[in-house]
Amino acid sequence: MFQNKHKGFTLVELLVVIAIIGFLMTVSFVAYNTIKMKGRDAKRSADTSTIQKALGLYQTRNEKFPVAVSGLCLTGDDDISKNKLNQDLPKMPTDPVARDAQPTGTSPQCYFYTSEDGSAYMLQYYLEGERAQKIRTP
Numbered sequence: 001m002f003q004n005k006h007k008g009f010t011l012v013e014l015l016v017v018i019a020i021i022g023f024l025m026t027v028s029f030v031a032y033n034t035i036k037m038k039g040r041d042a043k044r045s046a047d048t049s050t051i052q053k054a055l056g057l058y059q060t061r062n063e064k065f066p067v068a069v070s071g072l073c074l075t076g077d078d079d080i081s082k083n084k085l086n087q088d089l090p091k092m093p094t095d096p097v098a099r100d101a102q103p104t105g106t107s108p109q110c111y112f113y114t115s116e117d118g119s120a121y122m123l124q125y126y127l128e129g130e131r132a133q134k135i136r137t138p
Helices: 011-062 079-084
Strands: 068-073 112-115 122-126 132-136
Touching (some): 068 079
Antiparallel strands (some): 068 112, 122 132
C-alpha cells in the first residue's frame, strides 16, 4: 500500500489562503478610507457651524457681518480671522486636509467666505467626493 509520508499543505491550498487574505485586506482598506473620509467631512461640518456661531456673535455686536466683497479663505491669517472674529473665535478652524498647504480662494481645502454688504454672507466648503456645500444667511 501507498502511504503519504509528506505532511503539509499543497500549493493550491496555499494559493487559496493567500487569495482570501488579499481579498479581506482590500475590503478592509476600502472601508477604512471611507471611514476616514466621513470623519473629515464631519469635521468640516462642525467647523462651519463654529464659524457660523462666531459670525452671528459678530453680527449681534456690530449689526452687520464682516464685508468681503471678492471673498476670501478663512485661514486664520486673513483680515477677518485676525481682526474681526478673533474675539469669538481665537483659533480659526482649518480644513483637515489643508494642514501643510496654505489654501487659497480656488482651493477646495478652505472655508470660503463672501459678504457683499454685510447684510448676509455665504460660507462655502467642499466635502470629499461631493460638490461644494454653501451656507447662506437670509
